[in-house]
Amino acid sequence: MKIGITCYPTYGGSGAVATELGIALAARGHEVHFITYQQPFRLPNFLPRIFFHEVDVGRYPLFEYPPYDLALAVRMHEVVRAHELDVLHCHYALPHATSAWIAREMLRDKGDDVQVVTTLHGTDITIVGQDPSFHAITKFSIERSDFVTAVSEYLRRETLAAFGCTGCSVEVIHNFVDPAVYDRAAHPPALSWLVPRGRKVIMHVSNMRPVKRVRDVVRVFAKVTAEVPSVLFMVGDGPERVDAEQEARALGVERQVHFLGKLEAVAPLLAGADLFLLPSASESFGLSALEALSSGVPVVSSNAGGLSEVVRDGVTGALCAVGDVEAMAAASIGILRDADRWRAMSEAAAADARARFTLDKVVERYEALYERAVASRPRSAAREGRPRARTTPLGMPAVEAPVPVGALDGPVVDGPPSD
Numbered sequence: 001m002k003i004g005i006t007c008y009p010t011y012g013g014s015g016a017v018a019t020e021l022g023i024a025l026a027a028r029g030h031e032v033h034f035i036t037y038q039q040p041f042r043l044p045n046f047l048p049r050i051f052f053h054e055v056d057v058g059r060y061p062l063f064e065y066p067p068y069d070l071a072l073a074v075r076m077h078e079v080v081r082a083h084e085l086d087v088l089h090c091h092y093a094l095p096h097a098t099s100a101w102i103a104r105e106m107l108r109d110k111g112d113d114v115q116v117v118t119t120l121h122g123t124d125i126t127i128v129g130q131d132p133s134f135h136a137i138t139k140f141s142i143e144r145s146d147f148v149t150a151v152s153e154y155l156r157r158e159t160l161a162a163f164g165c166t167g168c169s170v171e172v173i174h175n176f177v178d179p180a181v182y183d184r185a186a187h188p189p190a191l192s193w194l195v196p197r198g199r200k201v202i203m204h205v206s207n208m209r210p211v212k213r214v215r216d217v218v219r220v221f222a223k224v225t226a227e228v229p230s231v232l233f234m235v236g237d238g239p240e241r242v243d244a245e246q247e248a249r250a251l252g253v254e255r256q257v258h259f260l261g262k263l264e265a266v267a268p269l270l271a272g273a274d275l276f277l278l279p280s281a282s283e284s285f286g287l288s289a290l291e292a293l294s295s296g297v298p299v300v301s302s303n304a305g306g307l308s309e310v311v312r313d314g315v316t317g318a319l320c321a322v323g324d325v326e327a328m329a330a331a332s333i334g335i336l337r338d339a340d341r342w343r344a345m346s347e348a349a350a351a352d353a354r355a356r357f358t359l360d361k362v363v364e365r366y367e368a369l370y371e372r373a374v375a376s377r378p379r380s381a382a383r384e385g386r387p388r389a390r391t392t393p394l395g396m397p398a399v400e401a402p403v404p405v406g407a408l409d410g411p412v413v414d415g416p417p418s419d
């Protein structure tokens with residue numbers, strides 16, 4: 001199959017999921033075209049059957065707000081036509097599903113078509129999509145998608161509650177993890193030089209937005225290290241980092257808290273962790289928690305949103321009320337103090353992640369969904385008979401050569417739109 005994937009390419013769980021899905025699909029023989037404004041951060045160079053099409057938003061003095069969604073729609077339309085894509089898979093509803101709808105309308109105008117699959121990830125439903133400025137277009141774009149998935153049961157329920165979503169069904173396909181990468185045994189110790197002898201390693205990974213409650217991470221840590229000497233590694237960056245740093249100073253633990261900044265590969269770090277903290281106010285799934293569990297790291301988290309679908313309370317970690325720092329600290333101390341309990345939880349975490357969220361099983365579900373999408377597509381005269389040629393500015397027919405990932409040092413220039 002030929003699949004277009006659009007996501008937010010910078011740091012974030014939805015971009016990570018979309019990219020790893022694309023890589024896995026290409027490894028299974030599909031042709032995958034990423035259509036975004038930047039090469040996705042988890043996409044390495046030169047992978048067979050993977051192509052990257054950059055969306056360039058033209059600048060014009062009149063545009064105080066350059067219309068990315070329109071530029072994306074045009075690029076989607078162009079890539080579908082040039083490469084005969086079967087499916088456009090949008091990760092995060094806004095504006096991706098809206099742009100895909102526009103692109104599909106443009107295709108239909110010329111007797112062509114594409115199937116639009118939208119995966120809802122979190123704040124596209126729980127925050128952004130419910131903003132009065134975006135509610136109607138989010139609902140419309142979800143309803144006009146051919147297939148809609150959500151990354152948790154929680155998010156599916158939220159979607160139906162917030163949008164009603166008449167005429168569409170939302171299928172739950174959980175996020176996934178590559179157990180060969182997130183494997184405790186696969187990485188040599190990466191942080192031991194920063195960890196004084198006998199101390200436990202506690203970790204948090206996030207984009208440090210307010211929803212992650214990073215101050216709570218530091219507060220929990222301060223209570224834990226008073227009982228079980230530990231070191232805290234804060235991985236990632238974001239607007240709340242300074243607050244977390246300030247909290248560490250205020251609680252007198254700043255020398256035990258290391259801020260490592262944004263890092264592309266967290267698996268080697270997780271492999272050396274004893275406990276993962278995720279006290280988020282809201283979390284539709286919690287991909288970082290899953291990556292920790294797969295690495296054999298028990299997770300102490302809030303019970304917000306879909307986290308209870310990922311962390312098994314008392315088995316692979318502990319779930320506490322949002323903001324209940326005391327309970328999170330007590331749960332952490334209980335796990336870290338008892339070596340036998342820690343080992344049992346670590347093993348259960350790695351086993352449960354592999355049993356329920358392993359990459360292969362989840363990718364098969366997306367493949368099956370694409371197959372259903374393609375099977376439900378009306379047969380199009382254009383797709384059957386008309387060869388797809390692109391037109392140069394001078395009106396000469398041109399065939400677009402796909403641009404392999406990594407072959408791009410500057411912006412992608414692969415010709416003007418087809419029409």
Ligand code: GMT
Nearest residue numbers: 012013014121122123283284285286287
């Ligand atoms: O919705 C967001 O806040 C952004 C999004 C992202 O790109 O990181 O995060 C969401 O999607 C992830 C991948 O599916 C989930 O693991 C996160 O739980 C979810 N974030 C929230 O719900 C806050």
